[in-house]
Amino acid sequence: MENRTTENQTLPDKLNFIEEIIEESIRQGEPRIHTRFPPEPNGYLHIGHAKSICLNFGLAKKYNGKCNLRFDDTNPVKEDVEYVDSIKEDIQWLGFQWDGEYYASDYFEKLYLWAEELICKGLAYVDNQTQEEIRLNRGTVQKAGVDSPYRNRTVEENLQLFRDMRAGKYADGAMVLRAKIDMAHPNMLLRDPLMYRIIHTDHHRTGSSWCIYPMYDYAHGQSDSIERITHSICTLEFDVHRPLYDWFIEKLNIFPSHQYEFARLNLNYTVMSKRKLLHLVQEGYVSSWDDPRMPTICGLRRRGYTPASLRLFAEKVGVAKRDNVIDLGLLEWCVREDLNKSAQRRMAVLDPIRVVITNYPQEKVEYIECVNNPEDVQAGTRSVPFSRNLYIDRDDFMENPPKKYFRLQPGGEVRLRYGYLIRCEEVIKEADGKVVELRCSYDPQSAHGESSDGRKVKGIIHWVEQKAAVEAEVRLFDRLFVSEDPEEGDGYLANLNPDSLKVVKGYLEPSLAQAIVGEKFQFERIGYFTADYDHTKERPIFNRTVGLKDSWSKIAK
Ligand code: ATP
Ligand code: MG
Numbered sequence: 001m002e003n004r005t006t007e008n009q010t011l012p013d014k015l016n017f018i019e020e021i022i023e024e025s026i027r028q029g030e031p032r033i034h035t036r037f038p039p040e041p042n043g044y045l046h047i048g049h050a051k052s053i054c055l056n057f058g059l060a061k062k063y064n065g066k067c068n069l070r071f072d073d074t075n076p077v078k079e080d081v082e083y084v085d086s087i088k089e090d091i092q093w094l095g096f097q098w099d100g101e102y103y104a105s106d107y108f109e110k111l112y113l114w115a116e117e118l119i120c121k122g123l124a125y126v127d128n129q130t131q132e133e134i135r136l137n138r139g140t141v142q143k144a145g146v147d148s149p150y151r152n153r154t155v156e157e158n159l160q161l162f163r164d165m166r167a168g169k170y171a172d173g174a175m176v177l178r179a180k181i182d183m184a185h186p187n188m189l190l191r192d193p194l195m196y197r198i199i200h201t202d203h204h205r206t207g208s209s210w211c212i213y214p215m216y217d218y219a220h221g222q223s224d225s226i227e228r229i230t231h232s233i234c235t236l237e238f239d240v241h242r243p244l245y246d247w248f249i250e251k252l253n254i255f256p257s258h259q260y261e262f263a264r265l266n267l268n269y270t271v272m273s274k275r276k277l278l279h280l281v282q283e284g285y286v287s288s289w290d291d292p293r294m295p296t297i298c299g300l301r302r303r304g305y306t307p308a309s310l311r312l313f314a315e316k317v318g319v320a321k322r323d324n325v326i327d328l329g330l331l332e333w334c335v336r337e338d339l340n341k342s343a344q345r346r347m348a349v350l351d352p353i354r355v356v357i358t359n360y361p362q363e364k365v366e367y368i369e370c371v372n373n374p375e376d377v378q379a380g381t382r383s384v385p386f387s388r389n390l391y392i393d394r395d396d397f398m399e400n401p402p403k404k405y406f407r408l409q410p411g412g413e414v415r416l417r418y419g420y421l422i423r424c425e426e427v428i429k430e431a432d433g434k435v436v437e438l439r440c441s442y443d444p445q446s447a448h449g450e451s452s453d454g455r456k457v458k459g460i461i462h463w464v465e466q467k468a469a470v471e472a473e474v475r476l477f478d479r480l481f482v483s484e485d486p487e488e489g490d491g492y493l494a495n496l497n498p499d500s501l502k503v504v505k506g507y508l509e510p511s512l513a514q515a516i517v518g519e520k521f522q523f524e525r526i527g528y529f530t531a532d533y534d535h536t537k538e539r540p541i542f543n544r545t546v547g548l549k550d551s552w553s554k555i556a557k
Contacts, residue, residue, distance in 0.1 A: 017321055037069055045297045046297065048265040054311055054315070060099075068227055071084060073105045077201055094297065103205060108206060123180050145184065172199055177194070180192060221245040222254065237264070263322055266325045268485065271486050271492050277296065290302045303543055304546075309338040316330060317330070335545060343521050344522070345521070346522070352393070357389075384511070393461070407459045408459070416462075423440055424440050470509070470513045472508050473504075473540070473542070476501070479500060482497045517533055518530060528544070530543050531543075
């Protein structure tokens with residue numbers, strides 16, 4: 001075989017800015033790379049998380065390092081094991097395996113002791129102000145905040161109060177622990193940020209052991225440090241938190257993890273906040289977290305997306321320093337790209353017109369060899385029954401077509417995919433004018449791409465033999481929102497697409513009854529479909545993953 005090296009193969013891939021940072025730290029002597037993916041188990045993962053997973057696990061892989069899975073479970077009110085389990089399943093499904101599985105809640109004792117250490121250093125105090133007072137006294141960007149009247153408590157008093165907080169002597173909201181930094185700091189987050197609050201709620205892992213819980217800013221950096229994370233990668237909105245991240249690590253004098261920010265993934269026609277996704281589920285706008293219209297990883301999986309398609313998407317999106325909005329078309333392009341290679345072709349008719357081939361023998365059934373995947377010779381062929389009674393799709397017939405219409409029309413001829421040429425001789429309609437049947441003739445010499453006299457026919461249409469057809473429920477999903485920015489106007493609930501799910505009865509070639517749950521196919525000329533979780537041989541159900549039309553390829557390549 002000829003050994004050709006293209007320009008692309010010889011050039012090293014251009015580094016993204018996080019890779020540049022990592023390579024620089026390696027040059028500076030960093031002996032190992034350790035990242036982490038830190039989900040809060042308060043919902044199912046979505047496509048934005050997939051981006052973060054591919055980035056963190058991808059970097060660890062590329063630089064021969066490690067990537068931890070750490071559950072950021074510091075808020076007992078919204079968190080649950082159901083979410084922990086789903087998160088693990090989704091990461092593995094995406095094709096990644098974590099090195100260590102950790103929970104911020106495992107560090108509660110250590111974090112608590114560090115808080116006492118900060119109190120002892122005069123760097124933290126217990127504040128009895130109400131939440132409202134704390135908010136008002138924080139000041140504004142233009143105006144310095146006001147010191148809390150409790151700010152100068154003695155170390156002993158603070159220690160005692162903090163221990164009493166832990167011991168459960170106070171009600172929720174009675175007091176908080178704050179870092180003592182600077183109430184006039186230009187960065188509002190450094191105006192004595194909260195470290196602990198009292199929440200008398202059982203935690204999904206620590207049960208009733210704790211009634212004080214650390215804030216994100218206090219827990220996150222220290223958790224990174226405990227795990228000796230070298231590159232703590234998070235989304236851009238956390239850049240203002242970085243000084244605080246560094247402040248705690250510096251004051252505690254612990255392993256110096258560093259935080260780096262990249263732009264979060266935004267997709268048009270999509271909402272990604274877990275709170276909003278939860279609302280859609282709870283209020284029944286969608287059936288579940290894995291409703292195939294959801295941007296969750298489990299929803300995309302049920303819809304028919306493959307792990308490879310999501311990884312390809314993450315790669316195409318790249319790692320940006322500035323927020324932007326990605327077109328949903330890119331995600332759809334990625335799944336087409338993957339399924340085009342891997343999905344077997346089948347024929348299905350979703351809106352049928354009956355075809356009777358009048359010159360084909362009455363009782364005869366023959367079997368036509370159809371190619372399973374023109375992109376993959378290994379996929380072989382299958383035999384599909386053919387007789388005088390067929391279904392074709394309504395879209396493939398027009399009674400009064402415009403010029404250059406190559407599908408079936410009165411007096412016109414088309415080729416049946418892998419089969420014969422047929423000519424439409426007569427159109428049968430119902431009283432209301434709806435076409436229900438086409439009487440056609442066929443050219444017996446026209447199998448295998450030929451015709452009896454060498455005439456050429458441009459149109460090729462798919463078909464299904466009537467008697468053998470498998471009737472199936474076909475779920476035609478569309479975008480969940482009608483507007484590019486679902487938040488515009490009256491907000492995301494007002495912008496829900498009323499036609500995001502259309503259920504039709506499809507007529508499928510018989511082999512599709514053997515499909516197994518999750519199996520993916522291209523229904524020729526229609527799109528990619530996958531057998532739904534509820535699919536059985538007796539009651540076939542297919543989800544449309546994506547149509548075939550590809551409006552993105554010009555831009556993506
Ligand atoms: P949401 O706002 O949807 O609840 P979150 O950021 O609170 O998301 P976490 O569970 O805290 O969700 O996120 C885990 C990791 O995934 C974090 O490192 C976060 O930065 C990253 N992440 C979340 N959403 C996105 C996104 N849209 N694009 C890229 N990364 C994301
Ligand atoms: Mg979060």
